[in-house]
Amino acid sequence: MPVLSILTWPDPRLATPCLPVGEEDVTQLAIDMLDTMYAAPGRGLAAPQVGVLKRLFVMDVTWKEGTPSPRIIINPQILWRSDDIATGSEGCLSIPGIATDIPRATQIRMNWTDQHGRAQDEVLTGFAAICAQHEYDHLDGIVTFDRLAPDLRTAVEAAYLDANPT
Template sequence: MAVLPVLTWPDARLSTPCVPVLPTDATRALAQDMLDTMYAAPGRGLAAPQVGHLIRLFVMDVTWKDGPPAPRIFFNPVILSRGTATATGPEGCLSIPGITTDITRATEIHLRWTDAEGRPQEDTLTGFAAICAQHEIDHLDGILTLDRLSPAARARALAAYDAANAP
């Protein structure tokens, strides 16, 4: 397949909510390219808008850096519920390279999506998988980690981003 270029902030497409999409030969091929791109980056999740496609699709593999690959493809994901427990921790983003920001997320979510074969799926994700899925779904909603920060924390993150990405 192919490794795609990853859009970086402040590209406006990263702040654009995405539209639902059906699994087709073309979108399945895109998902495979997204997995190739994610592994090459190297990341653990990648959403379609990060590679310039404004559709509700993301890929994720939260275990491959510590064990065998376990890629997952999510078409039209919807968080049905969030647990009450949260964790605050550093999140990196392939579209905001060179920095991490501390984000608070639910540590358990119940998710519904369509798989690559068009079958409806539901699962409860916990721990890092839940956090990663929420990060990718934020991308589908046009939300970046920077948008979840206080004004002061955002200013610090943007200064760090500028410093990390200066020519």
């Protein structure tokens, strides 16, 4: 399976809200995205990060601990977020070398379609909830920089650009 190129910030496609997946078959794209995510090595990857502006992401929050649990998430909707918020360090495959503290709900209820066309509805908790929210942000054209206070964002962006001149 081919490993896809991952776009890096400030590529404008990363700031573009995605369109829903329609009737097209995205199974091979999703498999390629999983291969790309594992090779990176990451725990989640959204379609816009590989230049496809569709509402699709993949994630596997357990594989680094030895038990793979890959998920293909098509046209997700977050229906509910808990009031319990945790702030933790988040990295992003599209912003390599930078990790920022991002507050996220510790539980979410999300529905989506899986790769077999079956509707899914689940409450995600802990790291799975945080990872899903991060990837969901990508589908709305949001990167971790967008979640930072303006002064901190300016400083972190400058550090990133200094380390990664275009």
